[in-house]
Amino acid sequence: MRTFWEKEFTCPFCGHRFKKKMVFFDAVKIKSRDIDLKPIFEDVNPMLYEVVTCPNCYFSAFDRDFETIKIKGEETEKKLKKLLEEARKKIKIKDEETPTEAIKRYALSGIVYSVLNQRKKVAISYLKIAWIFREMGKPEDEKRYLERALREFENHFKYDSYxxxxxxxxxxxxxxxxxxxxxxxxxxxxxxxxxxxxxxxxxxxxxxxxxxxxxxx
Ligand SMILES: [Zn+2]
Missing domain, CATH: 1.25.40 (Serine Threonine Protein Phosphatase 5, Tetratricopeptide repeat)
Incomplete structure (x- = not known):
């Protein structure tokens, strides 16, 4: 059975076209789950592939969302542009599917969703970072991101309509x-x-x- 395929994306922010490695749905097998339902995967780990990052401007989102995201309003666009520019100065994204790269990509999707006021997806981005740190055996970093995810879920529940x-x-x-x-x-x-x-x-x-x-x- 094949595990990977390649998909072409067009960045909704800068229009850049690029290809990305994707995991076939059928190739994902869940062995068990942790207390917070974090899946333990057999073989391939789809968390390392879930976020799409434009290699040109670093705009990032979950693969299901990436091309259909609507960036409304000049203010939002400006804010996003500034944050992505800062991110490009601070981090370098490599076209690799390693835990470290996946954490960077989830951090970028957290920034994007937060500018777009999609708090549930910010929470999920942070939760996934915590889960990758758990897999890496880094409990302090995991805790930091569980706390951040919790704060986002709390605010989502309190302030957003869902x-x-x-x-x-x-x-x-x-x-x-x-x-x-x-x-x-x-x-x-x-x-x-x-x-x-x-x-x-x-x-x-x-x-x-x-x-x-x-x-x-
Ligand atoms: Zn882009």
Missing amino acids: EESDEPMILFYLGVLNQILGNRKEAARWYERLLGKHRDSLYAKVGRERWQDLRRS
Whole structure:
């Protein structure tokens, strides 16, 4: 079975065309999951390929989003241009699928989504960085990014309007990230909310197990 294919992208910010290595959906196999549902992959790790970064301007987004993202308004465009310019001075992106390169790309997608006010995707970018640090065996860096992801999920829940169907996922991460970070009371509060409102969702099923672990520990 083939694992990779090549896709051509056009950057929605600068118009540059480039090719990127992609993973076939069928090639991804999940062996197990951690407490926060982080997948442990067999063979290929799709997290190393998920973010597309324009090699010319460093505009970055998840592969599903990259070409369809709308950058609205002059202010947004200016802000993004400035931040990407600063990023280009600070870091060099290589066309490699290593954990270190993937972290850089998720950091860039975090910047882009934050300028575009897509806080859930900022949170997910940081969560993925934490997960890669976990795979690298760097617990302090992992914790730093779990905290950042948690802050973004909190603000998303508090200030943004989101799809009702997203709420179980958001509540689950508010619970489980607090749990991992040792905030037991906060974790319990979010799990109660998740179980009270969305008892039939898949996230509630996992949330119920985590909540029981929390009460037992
Ligand atoms: Zn570009």
